[in-house]
Amino acid sequence: MMKVEAIVVRDRIETVMDAVEDHTGHVGVTVIEAVGHGRQRGITHEYRGRIFESRFLPKAHLTFIVRDELAEPVRDAIVDAARTGHESGDGICWASPVFNVTHNRTGRSLEEVEVV
Amino acid sequence: MMKVEAIVVRDRIETVMDAVEDHTGHVGVTVIEAVGHGRQRGITHEYRGRIFESRFLPKAHLTFIVRDELAEPVRDAIVDAARTGHESGDGICWASPVFNVTHNRTGRSLEEVEVV
Amino acid sequence: MMKVEAIVVRDRIETVMDAVEDHTGHVGVTVIEAVGHGRQRGITHEYRGRIFESRFLPKAHLTFIVRDELAEPVRDAIVDAARTGHESGDGICWASPVFNVTHNRTGRSLEEVEVV
Amino acid sequence: MTNKDLVIAASTIWVVVAAILVMFMQAGFAFLEAGLTRMKNVGHIAAKNVLVLAIASIVYYLVGYGIAFGDGGNGLVGGSGFFPDVDDLLAIGTAPFSWFSTIPAGAGYLFQVVFAAVSLAIVWGAMAERTKLWVYFAFGIVFTLIYSVVSHWIWSPDGWLFSKGMQDFAGSTVVHYQGALAALAGALLLGPRIGKFGADGKPNAIPGHNMAFTTLGVLILWFGWFGFNPGSTLGVISGDKLGYFAYVALTTNVAAAAGALGGLTVSWLVIKKPDLSMTLNGVIAALVAITAASGFVAPWAAIVIGLVAGAIAVLGVLAIERARVDDPIGAVAVHGMAGVWGTLATGIFAVPALAENLATGKGGLWYTGSFDQLGTQALGLVAVGAFTFSASFGALWLMKVTFGIRVDAEVEQAGLDVSEHGMWGYPEFYIPVPGGYGTDSHGHVGVAHAPRSAPPAAVTAATALEPTT
């Protein structure tokens, strides 16, 4: 199977999930809080005349484990749904193959479980 | 080496770690808080007669970097130990190859360090 | 492209980022809070004469998506910068290939975007 | 010292202590409100009560006290005692505040100003989490004036409602109902918080972030109310009743207790859970309701008043929400509806002998079978309702159309603490503070928070101008 991962801004998490389900039928995602540093180099912030700088902005890291043929449609759904129209910070998305994908409850391959 | 990743419910983290060590001798894991959305579609919650819905349940994401021959035994240990007997939510587990695995302190390959 | 991942102690996050940028020119990282259990087996802690044990120490998980040729230099920069001189706990680092790396804002391949 | 002087000394002790207790109610409101709102606004919400007290203290000293109690006015407004000087304030029972004859005029200021500040504190409850900072100042001044006028009507011997015998022992109408009227005007003009009502109009729950704070707030308010009601005896003897304030404290206490039980029970019945915030609001509603009645009613009636008020807290909050008004704290229900109930209940349950002893109005419907007192109470409610609501609505409307009273959406989303004041109330949960939570080896990886592409004007203005090195 394929693992499709994406870094998105946090308020797009649910939009992205919905887009994936609507466009590909895939259900199942794991979400992790992340902070990112990219071309958009963070923010500054002031307090009592002092500057606070942070090189990080809040993001979320999404993992979808999907059947091989879904990797591209899922990627497309993510990229479209993650776009906010802002000038930067929308994140990135990539895929990689994974093996031995097992469903913990049943101990069977996830692919089989999903078909059922 | 192989990277074995697993999504498990949070109170199984230590059980899974112990099972891996007991069954395969492998020591070393990195744990990340995650929230997941799977076939079990979240929960609802009420407050002042209003419904709160959440599509996410708390999970943990575990990463084990293991020698190639341990990938399958580690996977098996995880899957068994992650099973709670509940109706859903036990998560999934998968593996993928990783390269250039380096031990930061010594700068040497992890495989060598572990053998020592 | 390649995904270079590293587990480092938290106060080395910025040092590692800077080292990567200085030595390879690569900009772009996603950081996730993690806790780890390795050869260094956690800490104990006391309260009212009772012992608290924790098998985990705080770490950070860093992901760099880089051009293939940068994978090794980035790895080297990380390993060097992550070294604290302490007796243990400096973490590990590894790489794996990823595909279809897409830049969400533009919908184009990240490689192209970076070149621009 | 003569015995007369000793009575004044004792009365002054009591009234000053009571005033101090009432002053502390600002901490109660600060924590009640901070607990019932969100983390991102916690500093703003809490510290605002310090501003409330500051504004009321100055404005009431300058003009409010004279409007309310200055000698030589008419039925609508007082006529002297503005900017009172040392001698004015040390005087006892002489011009310009001759109404205060059992305590020095300075003690009168102290006791009255903290009431004005309570009324003003109520206003902001329904306007929480989305009001511009300048409005606190501008409307704070306006409202203190409105308040002073109405308190003249009901509590000054020259006031027109006073002459009609309106019974409002410690201010269910003067303090609470008025505050709630302005709060309602504000909530209507502001509109609901982002996310409070879904696209379909269904309300979403936005639970408060800290029930411990809310509990602290309620217990401080209960504590302070022992100054509020019993202090309104203004002395150690009331008519011929010695230590009457102790009796007033008793009715206050049993009413508050009944309010907790009423709120808990009704929330259990209606929303199927013994909701904590509603139970706590039940206490406040009961205290509001017993405020008018506390000097006039029997203990059993106090319990009834409290129980009903507890129910009002629950049903009122739900009704206000159903009417699509977003009142984060429940101020309209808890201070407004319960204030109306308390004012009317006094007209129902006033014990004739107690009314006579206080020389204010007469016995209530229950005892006399006469609607007289109830009518007076209703008249007062209508008059105050019309005046205070329209004046407040008018003033806030003017502010809305001129400079605007609601913060920008980005500011509201980011929270008022960082947007308006430049720093979160709980910084370590939001940004990496040197040596703080989430840095070094501590608990989490701190992240700098800020609206991404369209930072609130206020934030960027400050940051953009400064070199960052």
Added chain:
Amino acid sequence: MTNKDLVIAASTIWVVVAAILVMFMQAGFAFLEAGLTRMKNVGHIAAKNVLVLAIASIVYYLVGYGIAFGDGGNGLVGGSGFFPDVDDLLAIGTAPFSWFSTIPAGAGYLFQVVFAAVSLAIVWGAMAERTKLWVYFAFGIVFTLIYSVVSHWIWSPDGWLFSKGMQDFAGSTVVHYQGALAALAGALLLGPRIGKFGADGKPNAIPGHNMAFTTLGVLILWFGWFGFNPGSTLGVISGDKLGYFAYVALTTNVAAAAGALGGLTVSWLVIKKPDLSMTLNGVIAALVAITAASGFVAPWAAIVIGLVAGAIAVLGVLAIERARVDDPIGAVAVHGMAGVWGTLATGIFAVPALAENLATGKGGLWYTGSFDQLGTQALGLVAVGAFTFSASFGALWLMKVTFGIRVDAEVEQAGLDVSEHGMWGYPEFYIPVPGGYGTDSHGHVGVAHAPRSAPPAAVTAATALEPTT
């Protein structure tokens, strides 16, 4: 006003102020206890003290006051003054509460009811984090009655222990020891919290979640105790000592100070750390111990009593834990053991002249060499211990075998806030609140928390019935 009336007026001011201070101790208990327990129960633990005050206020008004102080009873129980009406409460020194001759009976109610509420607040400390909500109501009523009976024994002039000359100035026995006895009964019947003791029986530390809250609680309690002990003079003159309450405040203060130092030192010696929760508990233990003694002892003895009590707080908490009893707050040690110590210490250190001036018992062992007073104190402890423990144990046992007093494991795991009341005390740390922490661009990704497969019955009952759209 006559001089006699003036004395009454002054005494009423003092007693009412003292009662108000004691009432505020509920906020002290709320924060002491909330700080010493876990985040998931914070709202429940804090807000419970509002219920405690509510229940005690109503029950004590209805029957407790009559049981404790009503005229015409016998050595065991009072005989009139139930549901007192307006006149009963305004009366001074006449039926049905003729014992209160320096203050109106209404002031007597106020002062006594807040003591009952303190005793009730203590009960829940040892039962925290696992007791069903209905028990608070049912046992709250039962305990208020038990309390009223014992307070009659010791404080009513008709009481049998009063006649024996038992010295319990402000209630080390009546208030604290009694509360702790019921707390112990509850802790025994409930069993320990999940996770408190390992499979091998070794105790695990479950540190409280907020030391700032605990500190606030302790400082509020210290503050309130200046009403508790000095207020128990019930007036401005005691025997022939004018302003004797100031002296009582002094002994109270130095004892509390010594308790802090005692607790800190002993924890440093015994567990090798100057533990904050134990230092803070040392203050409370010292205040508990000085409660009986405050009017009877010299300042040096107050310091000794406080130091020993501070040590008791540390050693007692550890001993109780070693006995496999799970008392999250340390109520049994801090109120029970220190209460016993304070009661006995009075029998040791009572200054003959002070006992005589208060016309209660006689001088203690230290001064007189006689065991008389110490014997009386011990008799009181035994009698109260037997009665209150068995009555409390019996009542709770009955509740246990009928409806059950302990929440289900799932409810306990999930926390009482969400399970019993439908919402966390700190919602933004657990679920995504609209516009709150962890949503949008804020600090963390909020997650909906709930027990996964077996949600507590209470939670599902409410949610399952509602359409979710």
Added chain:
Amino acid sequence: MTNKDLVIAASTIWVVVAAILVMFMQAGFAFLEAGLTRMKNVGHIAAKNVLVLAIASIVYYLVGYGIAFGDGGNGLVGGSGFFPDVDDLLAIGTAPFSWFSTIPAGAGYLFQVVFAAVSLAIVWGAMAERTKLWVYFAFGIVFTLIYSVVSHWIWSPDGWLFSKGMQDFAGSTVVHYQGALAALAGALLLGPRIGKFGADGKPNAIPGHNMAFTTLGVLILWFGWFGFNPGSTLGVISGDKLGYFAYVALTTNVAAAAGALGGLTVSWLVIKKPDLSMTLNGVIAALVAITAASGFVAPWAAIVIGLVAGAIAVLGVLAIERARVDDPIGAVAVHGMAGVWGTLATGIFAVPALAENLATGKGGLWYTGSFDQLGTQALGLVAVGAFTFSASFGALWLMKVTFGIRVDAEVEQAGLDVSEHGMWGYPEFYIPVPGGYGTDSHGHVGVAHAPRSAPPAAVTAATALEPTT
């Protein structure tokens, strides 16, 4: 009771109530300071105020009260009343504390000891987050003695500054300026917190972790200050002014209000944001400044004093930071600079009639055109400044060179809660507490926190010795 006795009774009520209010200011300092510092030190910072009160209570009882007010001393120090016994404390206007003639000597102790504790609380503000625990004890004792000496100079009728007519109604100099002088000595000897100043010397912001706590602290302090200033009348009549304390409360209140507005406005102008912590500090600065003046000035002058003090809070905090002194709470600016301002302002604005009525000094520059009083005030500031700063600096310097006053870097990084006391103030945010936040199905994965390779000595000492099974 005679009328004279009744005056004493009433005065004792007032003074004891005032003392209780002042005692509660410890909770105010605890929360002000805890709110302005970091999460990792919260328990230590808050609970330290309990120790402050404990140490001051015992030391002042043993020797401080005698040094300050004992009969038979000279201009520099009192001469009797050490370890006072029961009779000494019950006496009114006789040896060894004959200065207290309107209240029993025990009430005098109570009122004075809480002032000593406030002064001591101020000291630690500037020394927060890096001072060794033993210093609290050692310097706490030393400072209580220093304080007692200076309070003798200014407030005892034998004191040399008293004889010169220095006006310090409630202690801008005695309490606040002194505390700030020791705080400054401490901050200088300790050096800044790790991370406060960058390598280039530029200051970094270390915002406090909880603005709600800070607000609570400020409101408690405002509340307590109604005991502080008005209580300093020491009775119900001052000269020929009945209930003069009410007037003092009024000047205190309008000054505090003006301080809030001054702090807010100046911070808005200077740092471009209505900073909450500075607004709140403005209130404290104003209260500090009005402390000396409250009995001497007109309301308009009180407002001016408050406004200026509010500005001082902002500018002073920034100036201290610019001078590379790390004062986490702003104690030096808020108590020191504002204390100086208040002391001088009294010499400027004292109303001749009020000074005469209090029989202390004379009218100020504004009214009399004479620099006399201002000169006396300045003399007092110089004398106290020299004595208290050098004594404090000397004592702390000695402690520094002998045992050390600053914790190790590892201890400071890890936080004082875990390093000094063995447990965090908010454990559930740092470690997995059984059944707590972050365990089981709760919000986050708890992590055990500890410095990795070089754990603070104190932590390892305790853990290494214990078997971990």
